[in-house]
Amino acid sequence: MSRDERLEVLVIGGGIAGQSVCEELAGTATIALACAEPHLPYDRVNLGKLLTGATLGELQLRPGSWYADHDIDVHVDAPIAALDPAAGVATTAAGLELSFDRAVLCTGSDALVPPIAGIDAMGVEVFRGPADCERIASAATGCTHAAVIGGGLLGLEAAYALATLGVAVSVVHLMDRLMERQLDAPAAELLAPAIAQLGVDVRLAHATEEVLHDAGGHVRALRFADGTQLDCDLVVVAVGIRPQVALAREAGLEVNRGIVVDDALTTSHPRVLAVGECAEHRGVVHGIVAPIHDQAAIAARVLRGDGDGVYTGSVPTAKLKVMGIDLVTAGDAEGGHAVVVRDEPSGAYRKLVVRDGRAAGAVLLGDIRGAELLLDAVRTAAPVDDALDLLSSASEATAAELPDAAQVCNCNGVCKGEIVDAIREQQLGSTQEVVAVTRAGAGCGSCRPVVSELLAIERGGAAEEATYLCPCRKQTREQLAACVREHDLESVSDLSAACGAGRDCGACKPGLAYLVSEVRGNRHREERHARFINDRVHANIQNDGSFSVVPRMRGGVTSADELRRIADVVDRYEIPMVKVTGGQRIDLLGVRKEQLPAIWEELGMPSGHAYAKAVRTVKTCVGTDFCRFGLGDSIRLGIDLETAMEGLYTPHKVKSAVSGCPRNCAEAYVKDIGLVAVEGGWEVYVGGAAGGTVRKGDLLAKVDTPDDAKRLALVFLQHYREHAEYHERSYGYVERVGIDAIRASVLDPENAAALLERYRIARAATDPDPWRERHDPVSPKQFAELDSEPEPLVGPPAGAAT
Amino acid sequence: MTALAEGTWVDVGAARDVPLMEGRSVRLAGGRVAIFRLPDGWAAVEHACPHKGGPLSDGIVGDRCVTCPLHNWRFDLDTGEQIGGGAQLRTFQVREREGRLELAT
Ligand code: SRM
Ligand SMILES: Cc1cc2nc3c(=O)[nH]c(=O)nc-3n(C[C@H](O)[C@H](O)[C@H](O)COP(=O)(O)OP(=O)(O)OC[C@H]3O[C@@H](n4cnc5c(N)ncnc54)[C@H](O)[C@@H]3O)c2cc1C
Ligand code: SF4
Ligand code: FES
Numbered sequence: 001m002s003r004d005e006r007l008e009v010l011v012i013g014g015g016i017a018g019q020s021v022c023e024e025l026a027g028t029a030t031i032a033l034a035c036a037e038p039h040l041p042y043d044r045v046n047l048g049k050l051l052t053g054a055t056l057g058e059l060q061l062r063p064g065s066w067y068a069d070h071d072i073d074v075h076v077d078a079p080i081a082a083l084d085p086a087a088g089v090a091t092t093a094a095g096l097e098l099s100f101d102r103a104v105l106c107t108g109s110d111a112l113v114p115p116i117a118g119i120d121a122m123g124v125e126v127f128r129g130p131a132d133c134e135r136i137a138s139a140a141t142g143c144t145h146a147a148v149i150g151g152g153l154l155g156l157e158a159a160y161a162l163a164t165l166g167v168a169v170s171v172v173h174l175m176d177r178l179m180e181r182q183l184d185a186p187a188a189e190l191l192a193p194a195i196a197q198l199g200v201d202v203r204l205a206h207a208t209e210e211v212l213h214d215a216g217g218h219v220r221a222l223r224f225a226d227g228t229q230l231d232c233d234l235v236v237v238a239v240g241i242r243p244q245v246a247l248a249r250e251a252g253l254e255v256n257r258g259i260v261v262d263d264a265l266t267t268s269h270p271r272v273l274a275v276g277e278c279a280e281h282r283g284v285v286h287g288i289v290a291p292i293h294d295q296a297a298i299a300a301r302v303l304r305g306d307g308d309g310v311y312t313g314s315v316p317t318a319k320l321k322v323m324g325i326d327l328v329t330a331g332d333a334e335g336g337h338a339v340v341v342r343d344e345p346s347g348a349y350r351k352l353v354v355r356d357g358r359a360a361g362a363v364l365l366g367d368i369r370g371a372e373l374l375l376d377a378v379r380t381a382a383p384v385d386d387a388l389d390l391l392s393s394a395s396e397a398t399a400a401e402l403p404d405a406a407q408v409c410n411c412n413g414v415c416k417g418e419i420v421d422a423i424r425e426q427q428l429g430s431t432q433e434v435v436a437v438t439r440a441g442a443g444c445g446s447c448r449p450v451v452s453e454l455l456a457i458e459r460g461g462a463a464e465e466a467t468y469l470c471p472c473r474k475q476t477r478e479q480l481a482a483c484v485r486e487h488d489l490e491s492v493s494d495l496s497a498a499c500g501a502g503r504d505c506g507a508c509k510p511g512l513a514y515l516v517s518e519v520r521g522n523r524h525r526e527e528r529h530a531r532f533i534n535d536r537v538h539a540n541i542q543n544d545g546s547f548s549v550v551p552r553m554r555g556g557v558t559s560a561d562e563l564r565r566i567a568d569v570v571d572r573y574e575i576p577m578v579k580v581t582g583g584q585r586i587d588l589l590g591v592r593k594e595q596l597p598a599i600w601e602e603l604g605m606p607s608g609h610a611y612a613k614a615v616r617t618v619k620t621c622v623g624t625d626f627c628r629f630g631l632g633d634s635i636r637l638g639i640d641l642e643t644a645m646e647g648l649y650t651p652h653k654v655k656s657a658v659s660g661c662p663r664n665c666a667e668a669y670v671k672d673i674g675l676v677a678v679e680g681g682w683e684v685y686v687g688g689a690a691g692g693t694v695r696k697g698d699l700l701a702k703v704d705t706p707d708d709a710k711r712l713a714l715v716f717l718q719h720y721r722e723h724a725e726y727h728e729r730s731y732g733y734v735e736r737v738g739i740d741a742i743r744a745s746v747l748d749p750e751n752a753a754a755l756l757e758r759y760r761i762a763r764a765a766t767d768p769d770p771w772r773e774r775h776d777p778v779s780p781k782q783f784a785e786l787d788s789e790p791e792p793l794v795g796p797p798a799g800a801a802t
Numbered sequence: 803m804t805a806l807a808e809g810t811w812v813d814v815g816a817a818r819d820v821p822l823m824e825g826r827s828v829r830l831a832g833g834r835v836a837i838f839r840l841p842d843g844w845a846a847v848e849h850a851c852p853h854k855g856g857p858l859s860d861g862i863v864g865d866r867c868v869t870c871p872l873h874n875w876r877f878d879l880d881t882g883e884q885i886g887g888g889a890q891l892r893t894f895q896v897r898e899r900e901g902r903l904e905l906a907t
Contacts, residue, residue: 038888055873057886064886076888505876506864529823533860533871536824541871545857779821785859786815786828786837786903 006030010090010098012080013106014041017276017292019061021104024300026070032098033072036079045411050133051161083251085269102303105248105259105274109241118211123219124235127158139234140165146234147222149208151178153318155238159200160322170201170230182318184333187363190347194325241287243278258285263310265299275299282313290317293413315379317410319446326368330378331361339387352391354384370394376406399453409440409447423458431455432467467725469511472504477725484519491525492516511726514649518721522765528778537783538770539596540611549588550610551603555620555638556584569602583617594784597774598791606769614649618642623660632677634660637706641713647768651724669696672730675709682709686716687734695731698739715746718759811904825859835894838863838879845879846894
């Protein structure tokens with residue numbers, strides 16, 4: 001078919017449904033996509049991530065270039081206000097007319113807000129779009145108690161997100177058990193305590209009758225049918241969806257709860273189809289994504305007029321995206337003939353429902369082994385002779401035994417066959433690539449282990465290819481390091497010229513800059529354009545474009561003299577905030593770029609590198625000097641270690657601590673490098689974390705003296721500098737390669753000596769205090785804009801020793 | 803570039819104050835403008851990122867695009883379009899004359 005004869009399809013609504021229709025049709029029709037929201041299609045399934053710091057860009061389903069590459073004409077911020085099926089014309093709110101041969105309504109739904117008295121009070125939010133998340137996140141700061149109305153999938157996810165933000169939260173549910181649509185009573189009974197374990201208060205059989213508000217109209221409590229109340233200052237309503245049918249209704253299409261479609265997903269007008277949460281098929285409106293992909297595939301077939309375009313419905317499946325709780329369900333949770341395996345102490349529950357000799361439903365809680373196999377059996381209504389045998393053999397099944405048609409990724413509707421074909425045809429080598437190409441695992445992410453397993457099978461067990469440091473040019477860290485060595489390259493520009501890395505989007509330039517400096521032992525040519533702004537001005541950029549200043553305070557130890565100078569600087573430069581950090585030092589926040597050199601000069605203290613992927617802090621406790629339990633001089637060793645490491649850049653930040661005894665007051669067990677004095681020596685821990693991830697470090701070794709401990713810490717530091725991927729914290733690195741591999745490297749005397757030597761070379765070639773650039777800026781306006789000048793340096797203060 | 807009447811160019815600073823592949827900003831009547839030195843010339847766009855006002859002159863430049871230092875929105879420096887999004891920056895004409903930078907207003 002020539003392009004002119006192609007069918008013109010208008011897709012109305014850029015949610016997951018609209019996107020899925022575009023994916024199915026791409027290349028076979030001329031497509032226009034009208035999105036009401038001011039964004040390209042994004043992944044609503046992962047909306048909760050916006051609450052914990054992700055940006056909408058990270059949730060975007062496809063980059064802008066994808067639409068251009070597939071000849072799809074996208075209009076964002078362009079709600080369709082009128083649709084004339086007979087004339088084949090749709091008009092946007094701004095008056096733009098879009099003509100079509102066929103249109104697909106993918107208008108999705110709004111959150112359902114039940115008619116409860118007072119529900120329009122301030123502080124009552126729904127959980128459906130980015131703007132809701134922004135409001136919830138800002139209300140969560142300073143919130144004393146939040147209530148989530150609704151104990152279904154969405155409500156539990158909202159409660160979990162709030163609990164993660166540190167908000168005290170109650171889930172208030174009308175029914176006497178959680179997730180009654182997906183779970184049978186015994187499973188729901190096991191789920192409730194697991195949710196409570198996350199710090200979420202669960203209140204079942206609570207019918208909310210009224211939202212009470214204060215004089216200012218802000219919610220203050222919920223009142224229930226039994227007369228009791230729950231004080232709260234934030235309410236999230238998550239009780240269900242309301243399909244967006246207004247446009248269809250005005251266009252004269254048949255509308256019930258959703259837009260009514262037949263088995264060809266066609267509405268009451270033959271030119272118009274409907275797909276997704278807005279569609280009602282055989283009386284059912286689906287509120288999850290797996291059916292959307294089924295529908296989109298059929299709709300595309302109907303539009304192209306090829307094959308049998310008959311949709312007979314989808315089996316609903318659900319996965320709970322709450323960390324630490326594994327829960328997968330499909331089809332019916334009750335009825336028919338059921339076999340149940342239940343492990344009381346662990347709380348695991350596995351159930352298979354069989355009706356008329358065919359798989360009809362599954363509930364897997366706490367132990368979801370074999371979920372893909374069981375879901376496939378339910379989805380295809382596979383004949384089941386021996387239900388107990390299927391349930392138990394499923395838990396042994398590996399990805400190899402899955403049928404090709406088994407859906408692996410429910411979020412994006414990708415089956416095993418497609419993944420395996422993509423790996424073979426495009427010779428994919430890493431999970432990261434498979435996810436990017438197939439989109440399997442790009443949704444909630446729970447199927448990623450299976451994707452990795454399939455990849456491992458295809459690669460015959462060979463290790464995965466490393467992640468790319470420059471994804472645009474598919475170059476790994478090892479390849480690039482080899483290139484630097486082989487051609488003796490001195491800078492990022494040299495490297496770009498030699499192999500193209502860093503030429504395209506530029507996002508990898510800071511990683512390349514680190515790589516070049518590391519490989520060359522810091523005897524490289526520094527290029528500031530390859531560095532993030534923090535490393536151009538040696539300060540951490542803040543949300544308002546100002547910077548923070550954190551001077552080094554080795555081991556957390558300071559003096560009256562330093563404190564006096566800090567106080568003077570705060571006064572003189574009217575610093576809006578002085579704060580003791582979690583890293584045992586002091587942060588001056590809200591500083592203008594132009595003030596940085598003068599402030600550094602007056603502080604007379606070296607940089608603490610609090611802005612860089614570099615050695616940060618070594619926290620200490622008071623140790624033998626003062627503490628009655630002290631077994632080792634932790635302050636002394638902490639200061640020594642920090643002095644030895646400071647100024648070195650690393651793949652990601654490195655934070656350390658030294659504790660004087662196993663009571664661990666300096667939190668050494670949860671640091672990248674942690675030293676703990678024990679009876680008769682020192683323990684060296686690596687790979688600990690207590691940030692977004694909490695992980696106790698692995699014991700690398702026990703050594704005899706403080707010097708040995710320091711030496712081993714330095715050897716590990718250099719090992720990490722040379723082997724970790726850029727942006728990989730030690731906790732990720734240690735977890736990935738395993739402590740045994742690290743021991744083999746750093747405890748081998750010859751290798752350790754070589755690592756120590758390379759550490760010394762790198763340390764000798766670096767200036768531990770980049771703040772000295774105040775005297776010798778790398779460019780005239782390093783610390784200023786075109787129309788401003790850096791503030792003049794006032795002479796060095798008394799007593800300063802950098 | 804369309805011809806502009808003489809006198810609509812304003813001097814905004816010294817070209818050497820903007821290092822290669824970096825940006826610096828300057829205040830104009832309508833707000834701050836970020837000026838970038840690219841390997842083959844200059845580009846200028848509005849300075850405040852439409853997302854949350856991040857300082858675009860502090861961003862990393864690559865492939866004639868700048869990445870905002872706050873949350874990584876990316877913009878084409880020639881067209882002002884956001885890559886992979888709907889936001890749009892105002893663009894300005896900028897030229898170098900005898901070591902000075904001039905913006906068309
Ligand atoms: C200032 C400080 C908070 C405070 O007031 O106490 C702080 C502030 C920031 N932390 Fe932190 N962290 C601070 C101690 C910590 C600690 C505690 C510690 O160091 O002992 C942790 C947990 C330990 C750890 O690192 O795992 C910590 C875990 C994080 C994380 C999570 C890292 C992780 O992988 O889980 C981030 C985000 C990241 O790195 O991507 C982060 C990122 C940040 C950034 C840099 C966010 C950013 O990119 O702008 C914050 C800068 C704020 C600003 O505008 O200046 N900060 N941050 C602390 C500075 C310590 C210092 O003296 O250098
Ligand atoms: C927080 C959250 C978590 C979830 N988690 C899961 C999960 O784990 N698993 C799962 O399967 N499902 C989950 N879901 C449900 C899933 O996200 C939805 O089923 C799915 O996104 C619906 O897609 P849709 O395209 O049909 O509708 P929508 O996402 O609502 O998209 C419709 C789009 O059309 C636009 N539109 C409406 N009217 C017009 C018009 N007149 N002109 C132009 N555009 C218009 C809307 O603005 C919207 O952008 C979750 C939902 C939420 C909110
Ligand atoms: S200082 Fe750390 S914990 Fe606090 S808001 Fe910033 S990143 Fe989050
Ligand atoms: S302010 Fe620019 S990306 Fe957020």
